[in-house]
Amino acid sequence: MRISIVISVLFSFTFGYTQDSKKYLKYQSNYNYSEGYIVDNNGLKINGLIKDNNEASQYIKVVFVRKDGQKKTLRPSDVSEYGFFRSKFVSDKKQFYEIVNEGTRISSYKVLTYSFVPIAGQNGISAGGSSNETKSYYLKKSNESKFQLVSKKKFKEDLTNYFSECELLKLKIQNGELADKDLEKIVYIYNWECK
Secondary structure, eight states: OHHHHHHHHHHHHHHHHHSOOHHHHHHHTSTTEEEEEEEETTSOEEEEEEEOOOGGGGGTOEEEEOTTSOEEEEOTTTEEEEEETTEEEEEOSSOEEEEEEOOSSEEEEEEEEEEEEEEEOGGGOEEEEEEEEEEEEEEEETTOSSOEEOOSTTHHHHHHHHTTTOHHHHHHHHTTSSOGGGHHHHHHHHHHTOO
16 A cells, blocks of 8 residues: 555656646747756756846846746856757856857857946936947856956957967967957867867
């Protein structure tokens, strides 16, 4: 008798856990939600739905719906990774970085930020404004925890030092053969041609 109770409890737990809830199915039918996943801080990958936020907010939060229908807004300190469609984001606990070029030894990343510049009207009342979009690019070697900002102004100096152990890449950067727009080539060379 005990064995049959244990088996039925395990079966109902497993069956209930794998089925999508009605709430989840409702979110799934909404075009603002896409199939995706999160990876929690313990490395556990959880499949569910990701809300398609405006582009800038993807770097500061993710709205995730679990299979049981539970919806939660998560910050970079809450998860180590999330993804949907062809987009994949990783966290440094302060913000999310979108992976642009992924490699085994080094990858490149993008962060998009918006700033609003108000235009003052009469009597100090805002008469609207404009928003500025800023894209920042980063590199991170697989054995590092920090992201290296790719600065246009200090590109040669910063990346010559960053790639000091790879003579080929260091020379191409110093000679001007590679610039800040060549991150895909830089990632490729470091992953495949630097020893």
